Amino acid sequence: MKSNILTVLNLLIALLWLGCGNDNGEFGDYRYRSDMHEQSSFKKHEDPRPPVAGTVPVRGFVEKVRDSLAAARLVNPVRHTAANADSGRFLYQTYCSPCHGVGAKGDGLVAAKFQKPPDLVAPKYVKAPDGYIYFVIQYGRLIMPPYYEAVKFRERWLIVNHLRSLQR
Ligand code: HEC
Structure with a gap:
């Protein structure tokens, strides 16, 4: 019993x-079980921590651009070389070609369903300063979304250089 x-x-x-x-x-x-929960690692979707005061970037100076006029005066610090051309092409084809097309003519696959972007090999954009294109990548423009999160500083210049090679 x-x-x-x-x-x-x-x-x-x-x-x-x-x-x-x-x-x-x-x-x-x-x-009832908190051993692995309370820890200093990142939780999903948590914002990155702000750097400690006085932190300096390890990859050199990062330009602060207030507006497109200031951006237009930026000097492109990345030279187009045979060694970095592939990275520029890869970045452009990943982030820009869906809308702008592989040849930057504004004929990407998304463009067909979205607003057609301008032809970036046209003289208007050949004349546009490198810094202006850098600025558009960072902040987007009207209907174009900003890419500052996906495309980091040096990568923006690599894309600008790739665009220049398409314009030649
Ligand atoms: C989601 C689609 C889309 C993607 C992805 C995209 N763009 Fe755009 N882009 C547009 C559209 C649409 C316009 C036209 C914006 C407007 O004036 O309304 C535009 C405009 C531009 C312009 C011209 C701005 C001006 O002053 O006329 C440049 C330069 C440009 N894009 C570069 C890029 C680069 C470089 C990338 C990749 C990092 C990129 N875009 C990714 C849609 C896109």
Whole structure:
């Protein structure tokens, strides 16, 4: 009789244990397992931490551009070389060609369903300063989305250089 009661109790406890709580070790509002949860690593979708005051960039100076006029005066710090041409092409084809087309004529696959972008090999954009194109990549323009998160500083200049090679 006594062992029967114990078996039933054990069974109940086992069922409770199996049926309650979730994978995060939570039981309602109560966290019964917090060993790996409370830690300094990033949670999903958490913003990156701001750098410590006084931090200097390790890859040199990063331009701050206030507006397109200031941007137009920026000097392109990245030279187009045989060694970095592939990176520029890869970045352009990844981030720009879906709309602007592989040859920058404004005939990308997305353009067919979206607003057709301008022809970037036209004289108007041949004349546009490197810094202006850098600025458009960073902030977007009207309907074009900004790419500052996806395309970082040096990468923007590599794309500008690739665009120049398409214009030649
Ligand atoms: C989602 C589609 C899309 C993507 C991706 C895109 N663009 Fe654009 N882009 C546009 C559209 C649309 C316009 C026209 C914007 C307007 O004037 O309304 C435009 C305009 C431009 C212009 C001309 C701006 C001006 O002053 O007339 C430049 C330069 C440009 N894009 C460069 C780029 C580069 C470089 C990339 C890749 C980093 C890129 N775009 C990615 C859609 C796109």
